[in-house]
Amino acid sequence: MRVTFWGVRGSFPVAHPKVTRIGGNTSCVALRAEGAPLLVIDAGTGFRHLGRQLRESEFAKGKGEGALLLSHTHWDHIQGFMYFEPFFKEGNKFTVVARGDHDRKLKQIFQAQTESPYFSYGLDSFKAELTWKPVMEDEQFSIGPWRISTVRLNHPGVALGYRIEHGGRSFIYMTDTAPYTEQWLEHGFHVRKPEKDPEALDRLRAHGKKLDAFTKGADLLLYDTFFTPEQYGQNPHWGHSTPDEGLRVAREGGVKSFYFFHHHPEAWDDDLEARVKSYAKRFGSSDLRIDVAREGETIEM
């Protein structure tokens, strides 16, 4: 499979001269494989640029098929949704997958953030055929030849991690998530309140333990490295993680390569590149490659 990074930033798109090498668009990753439908994960501002690139493809003729998997519907993961060209071409078919228990509710989340008073056109302006597919954690399903499984991440509003397998290769998308150590994050507004109750801490650990099996033997783990350990210490309730925790998960699962992703808006190119280099030097090996997701880059797996 071929993985292309169209957006690698977290929180909001960053138009700043100090991020032009690694990129400022919000989360969007595309997976392609011979004979398989296009698979996209998250629809941040990078999603718009992916759509433009597809002008030369079967999607321009209205013969494209694809699926969009959403980690969750926080704005930085859906803000490109209304700007994806293939949605406006009749004949294209898409499945939109996100955490939920009902397809109508899922559609409603998108409907409510488009149209007036937030936007100038709605889902009814799409010409492509969209199917809404709600999924939950610990599920397995297929999109064409892609084998996909889900895991629950530790994030306000709850996010899903995806493991995607094809042709003997496996790719894991894991953002947004906090480590499963201090706070259990789900619904409502979270303030900083490290868990003290031993039972709650056990539940956290049990959920965190699921990641070991989920990541087992994966070729690539794309992980939420939004925070430095210092920043995380101040904000365990934000639902974001560190390279240290990500690398721990990677080692437990025997993952072959680890990519920094969902970069902090103020992770400047120079600093982030230096940080990745330092982690690679300290923790990288012939068994575990460490790198950073850069916008526009494609990885052949």
Added chain:
Amino acid sequence: MRVKFWGVRGGLAAPGAACADTGGNTSCIEVRTATGALLVLDAGIGLYWLGRSLLAGAYGRGQGEATIFLARTHWDHIQGLPFFVPAFLPGNKIHIHGCGHAGKDLRTILEGQMAESYSPIVSLKNMPSIGNVKDVALGQTLETGGVSVRAHVVNRGKADAPSVAWRIDEDGRSLVYVTDVEYDKGVPDAETIAFAREADLLVHETFFTDDERRKGEGGIILSLPPQARRNHATFGEATELGLRANARKLLCTHHHPDRDDQTIARAIEAERDRVKGRKGTLSVDTAREGFELPV
């Protein structure tokens, strides 16, 4: 007063080198009155960077006050709000003025923005320093920070959320901000001309080029639905308003995310020629992020 641009894009942000000279953040303008009061026009992503710049001063200590005037509740005009750090620091007072729509007041619309599905903020109540959230009283003048602020609804009567043009007058000097406007047949209407009359600085959106409008193109991309091709003005229409209102200076903003620096520079040149052709004195340029000027 002094004016500084923090966001000059419309629709979606435009990260990357091609737009870096003009800037890629969605709408946000800082206005400092002579008394030092802070007024903000629009809360696009530029608001994050403005907020960051304020933390070294009174706002970092929870002693700051600001009033945000929203041109519209479309995402590109409000998406910086949940990232405006001063609104989370207790003691600051951040007021918001704007226009409700279809039976929803401004607070309800902003609450919808923070809803759990879209944001970890969940509710406006979790931003402790948000003060008054007020629906615009049309035809009224708000006196604040030694200036008077007036609102004028453009795109009146359309199905979409209304856009509000803002005018700030201070001691004989005036700033007029007009964005997300569609003029019938591309000709500015008499009311808007009267509203912008004799402005020292007119900041006007230029989402489309005149070519795009003529060819019936535009929108983010050519294949977008017809709704996406409306609701916005062109470079030529902005100049037209400046000329007819006898404004001194026009700064173009709310640029299309695909409009790179060179294309904007060419469009500005064409507008300067248009002004010359009309024997006008209006000065024309693009707004640039980080650019600061006195009015």
